[in-house]
Amino acid sequence: MRIDRIELREVAMRLKFPFRTSFGVEQDRRVLLVSVFSGGLEGVSECTAGEFPGYSYETVDTAWHVIANFVAPLLLGKNYDSAAELLHELRYVRGHNMAVAAVEMAFWDLQARALGVPLWQLLGGRLRPIAVGISLGIQESVEETVELARHNAALGYRRIKLKIAPGWDVEPVAAVRAALPHIELTVDANSAYRLTDAPRLRELDEFGLAYIEQPLAFDDLIDHAELQAQLDTAICLDESIHSPDDARKGLGIGAGRVINVKTGRVRGHLAARMVHDVAKAFGAPVWCGGMLESGVGRAHCLHISTLEGFTLPGDTSSASRYWNEDIVEEPLEAENGVQSVPTGPGTGVTLKRGLVERITTRHQALAG
Ligand code: OSB
Numbered sequence: 001m002r003i004d005r006i007e008l009r010e011v012a013m014r015l016k017f018p019f020r021t022s023f024g025v026e027q028d029r030r031v032l033l034v035s036v037f038s039g040g041l042e043g044v045s046e047c048t049a050g051e052f053p054g055y056s057y058e059t060v061d062t063a064w065h066v067i068a069n070f071v072a073p074l075l076l077g078k079n080y081d082s083a084a085e086l087l088h089e090l091r092y093v094r095g096h097n098m099a100v101a102a103v104e105m106a107f108w109d110l111q112a113r114a115l116g117v118p119l120w121q122l123l124g125g126r127l128r129p130i131a132v133g134i135s136l137g138i139q140e141s142v143e144e145t146v147e148l149a150r151h152n153a154a155l156g157y158r159r160i161k162l163k164i165a166p167g168w169d170v171e172p173v174a175a176v177r178a179a180l181p182h183i184e185l186t187v188d189a190n191s192a193y194r195l196t197d198a199p200r201l202r203e204l205d206e207f208g209l210a211y212i213e214q215p216l217a218f219d220d221l222i223d224h225a226e227l228q229a230q231l232d233t234a235i236c237l238d239e240s241i242h243s244p245d246d247a248r249k250g251l252g253i254g255a256g257r258v259i260n261v262k263t264g265r266v267r268g269h270l271a272a273r274m275v276h277d278v279a280k281a282f283g284a285p286v287w288c289g290g291m292l293e294s295g296v297g298r299a300h301c302l303h304i305s306t307l308e309g310f311t312l313p314g315d316t317s318s319a320s321r322y323w324n325e326d327i328v329e330e331p332l333e334a335e336n337g338v339q340s341v342p343t344g345p346g347t348g349v350t351l352k353r354g355l356v357e358r359i360t361t362r363h364q365a366l367a368g
């Protein structure tokens with residue numbers, strides 16, 4: 001497929017509630033949509049970079065810069081038969097995985113639409129309902145946390161993940177566990193702890209958590225291995241895994257026993273599939289993480305989640321949890337804790353063009 005044009009578009013979307021993690025709080029999302037065009041067809045994706053470099057060093061602005069100035073010029077006017085070929089062209093673009101992934105994922109959507117098949121099929125998945133849970137940001141009080149956990153458990157969500165940080169860990173976890181003795185419960189520290197906090201993290205062992213997500217530094221595997229040896233609870237790696245090689249090394253040294261796969265963080269769908277394959281070889285379950293996406297990113301998450309190794313509930317909760325109005329026509333709503341994968345060619349979702357136009361804050365078309 002010849003890459004005729006690449007378009008970048010930033011849209012302003014406001015979350016229904018502020019989302020607080022150990023690294024900050026966000027409510028006004030700057031969502032970067034990427035379109036890749038070939039022969040009159042369009043593939044669309046959403047870049048998972050945030051507004052602030054708290055989860056990753058990448059931001060909406062660095063991704064825009066890298067795509068416009070380096071990625072697009074390498075691809076425009078050239079022909080690619082597969083995502084692998086396109087990625088090979090980009091092999092000297094070091095890092096900036098979220099920027100590269102956005103283009104790669106739009107290419108997958110484009111290719112699936114050209115073939116007239118749903119994306120999950122092109123990715124090699126199997127169509128099935130996708131079990132999902134919720135990620136609960138840090139709240140003002142333990143009582144509110146318990147209330148929200150109860151509410152979401154009652155909606156049927158298959159797992160509750162609590163964001164934790166030093167000073168906000170054992171108490172909320174103990175309270176939610178007491179209120180919901182049987183729910184699949186997990187925590188996510190987003191790198192807020194150090195190895196010397198091992199005694200504190202060991203206190204979490206008594207709550208039967210499915211895993212503790214990314215307790216230590218975003219660029220670490222070694223200390224995680226040391227910590228994992230001291231914990232009964234499995235560690236799930238998120239920020240530390242940027243590639244299939246990281247997955248091999250991390251699982252190989254016992255830095256964790258579960259991986260949160262985020263396509264943006266690992267460089268796209270192909271890399272996500274490879275991380276999934278590596279994890280499978282180690283017998284480690286994976287699940288699909290979320291990055292507070294609009295319906296565009298949410299749909300991509302659902303398609304990759306159809307690969308057989310995605311056995312734990314993912315983060316792709318209902319779009320209406322986050323947005324008063326989503327930017328795609330199709331409602332991506334969980335029912336009794338499962339999401340249906342959108343049908344139709346590609347991601348199966350359609351942009352609400354008028355709405356997108358109204359909330360666009362910048363737009364750039366790149367043509368070869
Ligand atoms: O660590 O999984 C994370 C949101 C922003 C940045 C990092 C993370 C998250 C979430 C939200 O946990 C998950 C979701 O989209 O529901």
Ligand code: MG
Pocket residue numbers: 188190213214238239260289
């Ligand atoms: Mg995480």
